[in-house]
Amino acid sequence: MIESKYDTKAKTYDPILPAPKEWPVVRLGKNRKEFVEEVVNASFSKILQLRGSTELLKEELEITMFKERLRVKENPWKVDPEDESLFWSNVKKNLLHLSSDNEADVERETHDILKEIISRYANEIAGNFKPSHYSMARTIVTFGFGRLFNAAKLGSFKGLFKGKLTLQDKIHIEGETEQLRNLAKIGTIVMVPTHFSNLDSITIGFVIHSLGLPPFIYGAGLNLFNIALFAYFMNSLGAYKVDRRKKNMIYLETLKMYSDLALQNGIHSLFFPGGTRSRSGKLESHLKLGLLSTAMDAQRLNYLKANGGKADKIFIVPVVLNYNFVLEAVHLISDYLEKKGQERYYTESDQFSSSYKILSFLTKFFTRGADMSVSIGAAMDLFGNSVDASGNSLDKSGNIIDIKDYFTSNDIITENVQRDGEYTRMLGEKIVTDFYRNAQCSPSHLAAFVGFELIRKKNTKLDLYSLFRIPTEDLEIEYDEFARIYAKLRDIVIEYEVLGKIKVNQALRVNNLEMLIRSGVNSVGTFHAQRPLLFNKEGNIITNDLKTLYYYRNRLDGYGFEKYI
């Protein structure tokens, strides 16, 4: 009976805040104009502080103008506003016509130009959150795909209306969910997920909704807004726009200020701390600290504003997305191998190029793919200390500590950019450690690892790049050998879980090794045209795409499992 398997529904959660009008993000949406103005003014002061003299500011404006005109010319995107070129020409003109004889005039004029640029940036960054759109997008995600999934699973179009299966059956949310729900009521959450796929934001949006949490805001790459379907979801789910092409200081300060002020306003936020999708398939090990530093700054300012009273507290929640299949894998790994990640303007030509492709992928994903899981890690404060149910920070012996003390020198809260930068770096390291601890090893992750490492072991004389040039017909692994190593490594992974170094997917614990291996091998990158791992007629294991197998193998990189092969 297929249906009986799904009778036990996944756990459901009530919303922690009943009405949308109480959602912090809705409050932000309502006061969008005021908020953007606040961002503009704060960024303006901050930049003036960083570029003290008119001379330095003028130089910064010229650099920005030069970089922006170059970007408009060399790397235009569909989402760019039509007056982009005109705007920057005007900036150029204004900079050329600065009054040269009167210092006060020059100062006033450069300030005007600066404000104009910041204002343009801030308006572009600011999201366009509308509660009605949110409900709509939410319905599409939860209801629509859920139904689609039913139809296919139950084998008939009628299944579309049976409603037995929901997305919860497909995406398993595990870990510290209650703590997250609880802390979201008493503080501000910064969720930091791993980033493997462009689908991550939608997955996370679903997770946040399923857990009964109000929407989070997050920075989404402006490139995603090129695609109509994504643009719709992004705008609806509380995204603000991050343009990675704009690397000038004025833009970056404005962007950080947006996040900083939102956090100070108690708005739950989501950062992908890896910056971009993992190209190699490895868990992130080097984080981009820019946005994280805004959380540090907001926390310090919260204490400063509280003036000795109780300050709003910010909690970091690491989240690991455990996919068995990443649509972009083939593209990402070639990108990685060609080391193109270093390019100044990276080319956006991956498989997420159209709404149609995404929809067809989603259909496949929800109808045929193996389940995926999302691990919610334990919450911590900005210094990596664990927190109790009331949000108190605890030291290693479980004593309550006041984290205001991290920001004080001689009892006074001080602004110290170098110190807070160091704190942010330490937080980044802690998040990476937590990613590795919370990552869940599934039968397919292990299959990919064992498969690739066995191939590598047979060709120890070859480096990675030569290995990829071997014809795949020559790469066959005897089933018995594969099974022996798989079983051995499975036990080791389970031992590692006891040590708190990794998490193990329930499916990996089944006793029937043959079944386990079969399902593991069959779910490695199932939907790729060239399967990374599969059985041949003799029942041995082969690959049709070693590079992509390497991508999936990398998921278990960094644990030192190689030495057991």
Next chain:
Amino acid sequence: MGMALKNTYNPVGVIGIGSFGTAVSNLLSNNTDVILYGRNPEQVEEVRSSRISNNQRLNKNIELTNDLEYLAGRCSIIFPIIPASTFRSLMKSLSQYLKPYHILIHGIKGLDLKGELSDLTEDTVISRSDVKTMSEVVLEESVVVRVGCLAGPNLADELAQGQPSATVVASRFNEVILAGQKLLRTDRFQVYGSNDLIGIELSGALKNIIAIASGALTGLGLGENSRGFLISRGMVEMIYLGKVLGGNTQAFLGLAGIGDLVTTCSSQLSRNFTVGYRLAKGESLDTITESMEETAEGINTVKVIRSLAKYYKIRAPITEKLYDVMFEDLSPDTALQYLMKYPFNVDIDFL
């Protein structure tokens, strides 16, 4: 800023009433009030009444205590200066009183080993994760993150006489370096800063190995040519080891590296030098350690570093031969002959 200093950092704590702890307390007392902690109540009582510790007269504004809670409660900046082998247990007792606002700047030139040092035998395999620098111990055992260390050519006896010298305060936090500089700086004592905390800690610890070897050369009746030879080759060995353990070359070329190395390799005042000297004179290691009042950190460091060098497959001939002399009854003469035959080829290949 100078005028406000006394109020800004009043008072500063020092943990450890040995000769260096006492010397640092006196240095600090030029700029601020000091609370000096000793573990042994009788010793604290005795120093409190005599005002003399390790032959050094204590300045008036140094208060003595035997109470860690009192020390941590009164002082937000604390300088732990005790043997490395007792540091972790000190941190375990101290950490309950420490808050995130505390700044710890240690003056300890040794390493912490996971497990018992006595268990470390010929065949034990240890890696970097089994060995911690003192700042790493602080981070592991407490909520304190603003950690630093001080290291340099700072023989306690010479500091006590007010002879001119200098030190490095190293920390990842500029705030800690500045605090250390303000507190320690006098017109007889220069204070430099560095952000390479691990490198400076390793320099301080590793140089003790070479100091023992240098003492042994003198004990063998050899002169300054051989010392110059030893110091420069010892330096290279330190840098190779230091880089593998997480330090940068630069740290070893500064005050805490070459500066301290020259001092301890040439001075009868150095405990580590004395160990080597007496070894070469034929005394056994046990006899030497029993008769010494204070710890020579180099003895333990030789053990730890020899195991690490083995694990990471680094050539460390001086450390290895010293180990054989200290723990395997190799004669210093034979060790020297071995080193003279060792096929060093290139003089400097790390820059």
